[in-house]
Amino acid sequence: MLLIETLFIVQIFIFVFFPTMKEQNKLVEGINNCESEIKFEKVLIKNDSEWDAALQEVYDIIKGRSDCKFGVTDFQKISSSYSKSRQTLTIKPKFKQDISILNVKKAKTDGYAKELKKVVDSWPKNLSDIQKIEKINDYIIGKSDYYYEVLNSAQGDNMTTKNGFYYYSWQAIMDEGKGVCEAYSSLFKRMCELCGIECETVSNADHAWNRAKVNGEWKYFDVTWNDTTNKPRKYFNLTQAQMAADGEH
Known part of the structure; x- marks a missing residue:
């Protein structure tokens, strides 16, 4: 959302x-x-x-x-x-929040950034870009559950984790293992960048996903729907036309 x-x-x-x-x-x-x-x-x-x-x-x-x-x-x-x-x-x-909460978020963010770098650095060095993206996709799916309560709540984007992270942020997934599509797509983008893979966020009025450059060509990925449909490769390494075929991307 x-x-x-x-x-x-x-x-x-x-x-x-x-x-x-x-x-x-x-x-x-x-x-x-x-x-x-x-x-x-x-x-x-x-x-x-x-x-x-x-x-x-x-x-x-x-x-x-x-x-x-x-x-x-x-x-x-x-x-x-x-x-x-x-x-x-x-x-x-x-x-929106006072300085004490913001300072906690800054410190936590630094820690989560280091944690992600350790994850990426632990992977074999000879992986191709698409193999790295497979690991990114699987890591996020294993790390997060889609947080439907945000969409159903009158609070909307004001809902946060215990440490003050909004469920639209990548930090929310690292903090509580929950997030909505913006959290999934921003975490995907961040991990791609750690792997040296060019990546961008794509969005419409209701949803966010990603495109990443694989062998010099833009390919499309939707980790959120890979997670929520329980088909981890359904929206993976697609062309723009393939991604748009369902009328919702």
């Missing part, structure tokens, strides 16, 4: 207002440190449309960076202010 409503999205981000890695790193570092204001100088914004586009880039960076310890569901809102005379854009993240 997604917080966005769109027909079809492949998350490919092009940054205009935060074009350099230095700027993006500054944003991620500020988010990870739970700063209330993150200032960027020499940013030229001409109108409200560009202002909105700059704020959208902030969300895109948060979604796209695996080293960002918080996801979009962690924020009550992210606002901004702009000084035209100084060409200074100030990003103002407002978290």
